[in-house]
Amino acid sequence: AQKITQTQPGMFVQEKEAVTLDCTYDTSDPSYGLFWYKQPSSGEMIFLIYQGSYDQQNATEGRYSLNFQKARKSANLVISASQLGDSAMYFCAMRVRGGANNLFFGTGTRLTVIP
Amino acid sequence: SAVISQKPSRDICQRGTSLTIQCQVDSQVTMMFWYRQQPGQSLTLIATANQGSEATYESGFVIDKFPISRPNLTFSTLTVSNMSPEDSSIYLCSVETRDTDTQYFGPGTRLTVL
Numbered sequence: 001a002q003k004i005t006q007t008q009p010g011m012f013v014q015e016k017e018a019v020t021l022d023c024t025y026d027t028s029d030p031s032y033g034l035f036w037y038k039q040p041s042s043g044e045m046i047f048l049i050y051q052g053s054y055d056q057q058n059a060t061e062g063r064y065s066l067n068f069q070k071a072r073k074s075a076n077l078v079i080s081a082s083q084l085g086d087s088a089m090y091f092c093a094m095r096v097r098g099g100a101n102n103l104f105f106g107t108g109t110r111l112t113v114i115p
Numbered sequence: 116s117a118v119i120s121q122k123p124s125r126d127i128c129q130r131g132t133s134l135t136i137q138c139q140v141d142s143q144v145t146m147m148f149w150y151r152q153q154p155g156q157s158l159t160l161i162a163t164a165n166q167g168s169e170a171t172y173e174s175g176f177v178i179d180k181f182p183i184s185r186p187n188l189t190f191s192t193l194t195v196s197n198m199s200p201e202d203s204s205i206y207l208c209s210v211e212t213r214d215t216d217t218q219y220f221g222p223g224t225r226l227t228v229l
Contacts, residue, residue: 033216043205045158045220047116052216091157095218101211102148103218105157 002027004094006106013082014114020067021077021109023092031097034075036066039089039108048090051075079111087113117142117212119221127227128198135194136224138208143188146211148218149181153204161206164191198228 003026013019025034036048051059051066059066067076079086089110093103118141128134138147147164161181162170170183185191195202208221 035218037220043152043223043225045207045209045223047217047219050217093158095216101146102160102163103158103209105159107157 002029002032002094002096002104004092004104004106006092006109008109009107010110010112012112012114013079013086015084016081018078018080019082019111021079021090021092021111023075023077023106025073025075025092025094027094027096029096033095033097034066034068035093035095035103036064036075036077037091037093038086039091041088045091049077082113084113084115087111116215116217117144117210117219119208119210119219121208121221121224123224124222125225125227127229129229130199132198133194133196134198134226135192136206136208138191138193138221140189140210142212144210144212145188146218147185147191148209148211149183149191149193150207150209150220151204152207152223158207161193164193195226198226200228202226203228 005024032053034051038046049061049064051068063080065078089108091108092106120139122137149161150158152158161176162172164185166185182194205223207223209218211218
């Protein structure tokens with residue numbers, strides 16, 4: 001069975017500082033993908049970044065980077081130079097290739113950026 | 116990426132009625148999914164919408180309560196039937212495109228059942 005764990009219900013960060021949101025996962029399938037999504041108060045789910053299990057390098061997208069440590073089964077999201085607009089819920093998710101391709105979500109972390 | 120629209124964006128409904136939510140994508144996609152997000156919770160998959168055949172439902176979700184249609188590769192509907200206050204949630208459509216491993220979400224439908 002697949003499992004995603006986000007242990008930080010809430011995080012605070014000062015504007016312009018970097019913040020790391022934790023995510024650990026568990027699967028026995030060797031082929032999988034890891035995703036991070038941002039959900040502002042409007043409710044939409046905004047795709048941020050993707051990491052494949054066979055990717056050699058950590059994924060980066062602008063101010064977002066994914067610290068992928070395969071042996072530890074962790075996929076932490078790093079947001080650099082935080083902005084007020086980064087305040088939102090952040091969800092880590094996993095998809096296993098051998099399954100139905102749907103996403104398994106963690107419980108989320110609420111990030112608040114302080115001016 | 117894919118541009119996904121959902122209608123309605125929100126609705127307030129009476130107990131016992133039904134609501135049909137539409138999901139439209141601007142390009143042909145391989146996979147379409149429907150998720151539910153109850154207040155303060157994470158997302159849970161309801162079903163995979165299969166083009167031209169019956170949807171594949173997850174444990175705890177049944178076709179009589181959540182009938183789904185997918186008549187073509189760009190459109191799907193989810194109906195929430197015989198609603199109760201426990202059905203108050205955000206319902207999200209997501210798609211996976213042919214050329215990427217990424218899943219994109221629609222803007223969601225915020226449903227309140229009185």
